[in-house]
Amino acid sequence: MNLTAEQIKSNWELYRSKVNELFPTRKNQLNKMYDEFENRMALMPASSVAHYHNAFAGGYVAHVLNVMRCAELQYNMWKSAGADMSGYTFEELMFAAMHHDLGKAGFPGDGNEVYQIETSDWHRKNMGRLYKHNEDIPFTMVPDLSIFLLHQYNVEMSWNEYQAIKIHDGMYDEGNKPYFVARTAKAKLKTNLPLILHHADHMAAQIEYETWRNSQNEMPQVSAPKAKETKMNAMKNLSESNPDSAKNIADIFSSFGD
Numbered sequence: 001m002n003l004t005a006e007q008i009k010s011n012w013e014l015y016r017s018k019v020n021e022l023f024p025t026r027k028n029q030l031n032k033m034y035d036e037f038e039n040r041m042a043l044m045p046a047s048s049v050a051h052y053h054n055a056f057a058g059g060y061v062a063h064v065l066n067v068m069r070c071a072e073l074q075y076n077m078w079k080s081a082g083a084d085m086s087g088y089t090f091e092e093l094m095f096a097a098m099h100h101d102l103g104k105a106g107f108p109g110d111g112n113e114v115y116q117i118e119t120s121d122w123h124r125k126n127m128g129r130l131y132k133h134n135e136d137i138p139f140t141m142v143p144d145l146s147i148f149l150l151h152q153y154n155v156e157m158s159w160n161e162y163q164a165i166k167i168h169d170g171m172y173d174e175g176n177k178p179y180f181v182a183r184t185a186k187a188k189l190k191t192n193l194p195l196i197l198h199h200a201d202h203m204a205a206q207i208e209y210e211t212w213r214n215s216q217n218e219m220p221q222v223s224a225p226k227a228k229e230t231k232m233n234a235m236k237n238l239s240e241s242n243p244d245s246a247k248n249i250a251d252i253f254s255s256f257g258d
Helices: 005-022 026-040 059-080 091-101 121-126 140-151 159-166 176-178 193-217 227-240 243-254
Strands: 115-117 130-134
Touching: 005 026, 005 059, 026 140, 059 091, 059 193, 091 159, 130 193, 130 243, 140 159, 159 193
Parallel strands: none
Antiparallel strands: 115 130
16 A cells, blocks of 8 residues: 555655644744654655555555544543543644654654665565665664653653653553552552554554555466466376366366466
8 A cells, every 4th residue: 555645645644743733831932843854754664564554655644643533432432331530632633643653754864764665676575665664773672762752852742642652552561561460559550641643553563464464465476377287287187197086076176267
């Protein structure tokens, strides 16, 4: 799946509009950061491998918009189901959703992006790796760099926002386990914000994967001529050696289709 130039532009404009709409007291600092990252962020993917999620130009912004949409859906579902929605605000949820993967943008400055086009045909064909990670920048976990970037641009965040961004990968990150497997009531998460964000991110990524999978299934499947020739030769040899079985052999092969 790929986005057109018009779709990439439209998604970026929507993304930027949400900064001003949702975070009026922090929009100046956020807009400064996004102005500097615009050329990189508008075109970057959300992941490096085709079957992960949104591994295409503009995939990052599309993913974040999907997470924000899913977070709002989850929030309303939890609320209607009777969950305790106290202890945080909807703005905090949206802020964490918008910036949960910010670290994928890399470090400020030219040449400090995380994702670079994979130039190896072998890796693209056999592993589906369309992008490679920039080896010239320091290794960092995505949530850590997300928080670092917000700090670098003097964007204030609450504890709720910080924690949600930090542990949004849930137990996919072993370091998050103490937050999600509490041994005592006092050690449990104080709000359901991190849970909603994790579920929203997982939901968005799964939908994006399914979109990619379905697009692959829709592609025409062409049988290799050599495979067809091999099948026909096998049928011919078997039927000639045992004429009585010719019909059964043909039936068996026909069950597999052309």
